[in-house]
Amino acid sequence: MNRLLIAAILALAAPVAAADAASSARDLARCQAMSATFKPKQEEIVKLKDARDAQAEIVETKGETWDDVEVMRNLSKAHAATAEAAKADYETAKADLLRMELGLQEAVTALNADYQAYNQTCATSD
Secondary structure: OHHHHHHHHHHHHHHHHHHHHHHHHHHHHHHHHHHHOHHHHHHHHHHHHHHHHHHHHHHHHHHHHHHHHHOOHHHOHHHHHHHHHHHHHHHHHHHHHHHHHHHHHHHHHHHHHHHHHHHHHOOOOO
């Protein structure tokens, strides 16, 4: 009777163990795939940050240029046109900087979410 009971338990446990092994293999593959995306995303974030920093310097320069010509705005229509063009150039550069900053923030937020998902499902607490 005991042998029959042990045989029945093993017969029931074998498919569960096989399913767990297959599930573990899939989980491992998924976790490896997730971790493989981290480095390229980090590199992309560095590129976005560098581009944003360069754009911030451009905005600063264009803002100083506009400030310099704005003082002369009231001297003539030509000065006013120059000041208006410098202001438009500065505003365009500022809008580009804002777009770059938002893109950088989105990329960092997405990477942080990926890290969090990886840590919740793949990291062990050993």
